[in-house]
Amino acid sequence: MTTLTRRSAMRILAGVPALVLGPKIAHSLVGSPPSQESRINQIIVVCKTHFDIGYSDRVADVLTFYRTTMIDSALDLIDKSTVLPPEEQFIWTCPGWVFDRVVEDWPGQTTERRQRLDRAVKAGRLVAHALPFSIESELMWPEEFARGYAFADDSGRRYGLPLRRGAKTSDVPSQSRALATGLAHGGIRFMHIGCNWPSGYVHDLPPLFWWEGPDGSRVLTMYSTIYGTCTALWPWGGEGDPYIGHNLIPPSDWPYKTWPAIIVTSDNSGPPTLEAVRSLIAEVLEKLPDVKVRMGTLDDIADAILAEKPELAVVRAETPDTWIHGCMSDPGGMRHARNVHPLIPAVEVLGAQLCQWGVQAKAHDEEVSKAFEQSLLYSEHTWGLGQSVDVYGKAFNELPADKYQELEASWDDKTNYIRNAASISSSLLDAELAALTQAVDTEGPRVVVYNPLPWKRSGIVDINGSSFHAKDIPALGYRTFPPPPSPGSKTLPGDILENEFMRVRLDPARGVIASLVDKRTGREWVDGSIEYGLGQYLNERFESSQTEDYCRAYQQGRWGTHLHPGMYKPGLPAGVPYRRASGSNGSMHLVKRGETLTGTLEMPGDLNNHLPATSLRVTLCADVAYLDVELTIKDKAKDNWPEADWLCLPFRLSSPQFRVARTLGVMDPARDIMPGSNRHIYAVGAGLIVTGSDGASISLCPIDHPLVSLDTPGIWKFSLDFVPKRPVVFLNLYNNQWNTNYRYWYSGTWSSRVRIWFGNQLAVPALETMLPLLACAGSGARGILPSSQSGISVSRPGVVITALKQKSESKVTTLRLWELAGESGKVTVRLPSGLLARLAKPVDLRGDSLGPSIAIEGGSFEFFLNGFAPASFELG
Structure with missing residues (x-):
């Protein structure tokens, strides 16, 4: 670089x-x-x-x-x-x-x-x-x-x-x-x-x-x-x-x-x-x-x-990457990535189970492999041409449209990887769900709800503009429902949304959630004394000295007094001060559609102050104890000035402790980060938990974007000893921090969703958020499958199935599980009737044998699984 x-x-x-x-x-x-x-x-x-x-x-x-x-x-x-x-x-x-x-x-x-x-x-x-x-x-x-x-x-x-x-x-x-x-x-x-x-x-x-x-x-x-x-x-x-x-x-x-x-x-x-x-x-x-x-x-x-x-x-300590900020120079691509990563294995598993259930589904091993390759290439460390753009403000806006055409095209080369992965996996999933819906033993119109996780669950399903609560969907299986009636909708008065678990009050003047109450305990989770509001959009525009100070601290003397031009913003005009801004004087619209309550705050932009318009959408559903928050940035201008966009999530807690779920494992940012690593912004896997001195906890799962800062926004910051003290989570929606490799601008409209719930149970609710119930509507003659059926199941939630495929020219099926909740102990796997096997041979991630086979008796087998570990088997 x-x-x-x-x-x-x-x-x-x-x-x-x-x-x-x-x-x-x-x-x-x-x-x-x-x-x-x-x-x-x-x-x-x-x-x-x-x-x-x-x-x-x-x-x-x-x-x-x-x-x-x-x-x-x-x-x-x-x-x-x-x-x-x-x-x-x-x-x-x-x-x-x-x-x-x-x-x-x-x-x-x-x-x-x-x-x-x-x-x-x-x-x-x-x-x-x-x-x-x-x-x-x-x-x-x-x-x-x-x-x-x-x-x-x-x-x-x-x-x-x-x-x-x-x-x-x-x-x-x-x-x-x-x-x-x-x-x-x-x-x-x-x-x-x-x-x-x-x-x-x-x-x-x-x-x-x-x-x-x-x-x-x-x-x-x-x-x-x-x-x-x-x-x-x-x-x-x-x-x-x-x-x-x-x-x-x-x-x-x-x-x-x-x-x-x-x-x-x-x-x-x-x-x-x-x-x-x-x-x-x-x-x-x-x-x-x-x-x-x-x-x-x-x-x-x-x-x-x-x-x-x-x-x-x-x-054993964590070493968060000091380059990780760069992924959010491409918020559109990262939204695809965050959603497609768990979906590709789910598509493979459903396709394999359809074959085992006797449904003539198209073989798709090559397509799944291609989707994984494209997804992996999006996680490869280069994001575009190493060409700098060192003019700003009016000079940047006066550049000819084709000045950086090849540079922008190289950014699209990168994003196209994950677009391709998303296209492949969504196309396969649509075909599989359609085949499943056509194959169930139900006459006429129906909706089939499939569960991509290996434990029984219930949840809200959206289908053709309607939503309903689909209950008791079998593990990696499905259940058939009649089509839901078209829900009526009506505008609600006031500023409050409420179900049996939560009461939410909105403030259109600031564009925030003014109050969030847990009705089971009466606890208020919004602290009005913090300068940031819950759900507030924050835009930062940085000054030249901030980029230089960051680079000086980050390089730690490795270049002497010379600042690497790729790690700050050469040419950025001096004398233009740092500023942060949020919208104000917005409008509010509350709607009830069926059992879903939605409040939307529309916040005007300020083009003279480089502030885009935004909307904050808050959703509650009957019978579910979570809150969905979605922030949309609208028509952001093309601009290479160093800036960052954030969704602010402060909570009313004292002496907060944070637990950050990573790709695997859980990190305490106060104790687990080695010096020289990134202490100001890092990627989450399932999400994070914030706990106060009184033991009360709140949990968050960022659905679309992975980068969070704790306590204070973390772009253009580097420290060897920073520890978060304030109970504020900042979800990064965009940044263009560096002057090489990553995108320097991202224009247009995009949104980011976060799910919030009370308590310190993270892994299972987050997995159910990231792999929601999947629904497909269909009609026609009866098929060969029962109206409800289970697939592969595991004995405890938090263990997911990440691979299920038949080895080429063999009757041996590869099965892989991954423990994502951090719980060690015995796990029982129950196979569906269509998966005929007598032995489960343990193998590693590349198929090498790890020991003697385990007998499959009565369609199930048991083994010990460490928390956060994979377990792979050849079933035959």
């Missing part, structure tokens, strides 16, 4: 890497020969480039470059190095998705390159690592960790190769602990995380450690404050940059026999030159004649270090 014009940078840097040294964590800077007491007896050199999919050029052009110029350079180097001793012959490592795209047959492939690729792969000179690419794991649904292995695994199987056991990410400063669980259950033995070189980095990590996931599983991990341990930067360094160096010499205090010399050349620049590699190896052999140096793979590093049986520290 840099602000250099990427197309020219790719040409400049190809083949001329500058090497730097690291990591600078809990031991001395690399580059000093080991002391006499050093135990080092070998150095394993791993070579790769930093892959940016769509940053140095448009996605299609980058992929073509990978498949042609870059891989040809690597193959040339592999061929040239055959004259060297075997241990010095070049090995090139690629991420799994990149490897798969390179070695597959594609329309532009040549016979000569095909043959060279096959030779290099079979000789072990061109290898994949297990992860598909560098990811932002905070944005992922747990099942995506499993599906991400498919690219390296499938291409490796075509060559008859064993599964890769090493993995790596680069650039993203830190990853979620959920990734450790995904790695450990995927059989990964060594993980390397390479931080972006001018960014802030995680402090106090040991040189090697066991990284423990929320479920207690562990993976051997190394963290470097730069891309690799001997990594390539641009051919220039920042002022005071301490990392420039040109050797593979390990740190003087490295305590292990093997030093992993991981060379990572600059973004998409390809392999180093043969001369550079030979020179580096020769220097080591001269200075350390008793140390063996060999080219290798991440798997070789794992084998060598684990063979020492090292005693390592265990890292």
